[in-house]
Amino acid sequence: MPEISLNILDVAENSVRARADLIEITVSVKPGEDTLTVIIRDNGCGMTADQAKRAQDPFFTTRTTRIVGLGLPFFKQAAECTGGNFRIDSEKGKGTTVQAVFGLSHIDRMPLGDISSTIHTLVVFNEQIDFKYTYEYGDKSFVLDTREMREMLGDEISFMEPEVSLFIWEYLDTNKKETDGGAEI
Amino acid sequence: MKSLEELRAIRAKMQGKVGVRAESADQTRVVVGMATCGIASGARPVLTALSDAVQEQNLSEKISVTQTGCIGLCQYEPIVEVMEPGKEKVTYVKMTPEKALEVLRLHLIGGQVVTKYTLSAAQNGAKQ
Numbered sequence: 459m460p461e462i463s464l465n466i467l468d469v470a471e472n473s474v475r476a477r478a479d480l481i482e483i484t485v486s487v488k489p490g491e492d493t494l495t496v497i498i499r500d501n502g503c504g505m506t507a508d509q510a511k512r513a514q515d516p517f518f519t520t521r522t523t524r525i526v527g528l529g530l531p532f533f534k535q536a537a538e539c540t541g542g543n544f545r546i547d548s549e550k551g552k553g554t555t556v557q558a559v560f561g562l563s564h565i566d567r568m569p570l571g572d573i574s575s576t577i578h579t580l581v582v583f584n585e586q587i588d589f590k591y592t593y594e595y596g597d598k599s600f601v602l603d604t605r606e607m608r609e610m611l612g613d614e615i616s617f618m619e620p621e622v623s624l625f626i627w628e629y630l631d632t633n634k635k636e637t638d639g640g641a642e643i
Numbered sequence: 644m645k646s647l648e649e650l651r652a653i654r655a656k657m658q659g660k661v662g663v664r665a666e667s668a669d670q671t672r673v674v675v676g677m678a679t680c681g682i683a684s685g686a687r688p689v690l691t692a693l694s695d696a697v698q699e700q701n702l703s704e705k706i707s708v709t710q711t712g713c714i715g716l717c718q719y720e721p722i723v724e725v726m727e728p729g730k731e732k733v734t735y736v737k738m739t740p741e742k743a744l745e746v747l748r749l750h751l752i753g754g755q756v757v758t759k760y761t762l763s764a765a766q767n768g769a770k771q
Contacts, residue, residue: 459682459683460683464682464683464687467677467682467687468678468679468682468683471677471678471682471712475712528679529678529679532679532683575687575688575691576687578691579687579690579691582694583690583694583709583710600644602647606647607647607650610647610648610650610651610654611650611651611653611654612654615653615654615657618694618698618703619657619698620695620698620699621653621656621657622650622653623694623695623698625649625650625653628645629645629647629649632644632645633644633645636644
């Protein structure tokens, strides 16, 4: 994975397959503390403690198409090699939280990448799931909550409609720039 | 900061214009693999390019663009599968946004399979 945002897309797809109906994603950049933290929390089917532990092992997967599962191990390794840390908290039937902390200025930290496109892809292609995305930079932040969007837009209009899809992308892109001042992350 | 309030204006503008978006049996299904393997090799921009083009060209009644998990051919990702009613599935491999738009133009609109990008072409090429 060349960028952190693609790891987020990949891990959030696990939440989709875990039949979550709410996925909360937080990206928090704290230059003062020199950290970049990613939290992906879902209310999907969850895992047992044993499965959560084994999910970090590349030779464990619930899929049947192949015998290796690299999504979470990639993410874990990417965080840990920057002096950060990684944890999975999961409860069967309740949901799963994945948290990765990266050393922000560490030479081995991959770029955040196109996070706005990642969130856009998740929101538009999984309309049946609610998303709450929070982006923080220093003490500034903004939120995209699809439940609030539905309230404004009503139930009839799809997020895939070109005007809506474009609005979602512009909302993410504009507000990110205003939050981080266009910093390269 | 942009506000979600703008969605109210979009809603008012689109009132009455929105058709039913039910998937129907005579629709062509275009599926993009979006598991770890697909995402790592660039599936996200492929999915976005296809979906945007289908919406912009008002083809969404005829073509539905969706995502799926691992297809089991990770070395050929990004993969786009085209399923037309009554026809055999066509698997396009190692897609880029540009190639995917070519598939949209020539195959989905023009009706001609773009043989050079198919799985069988890639597999035959590897044997030679």
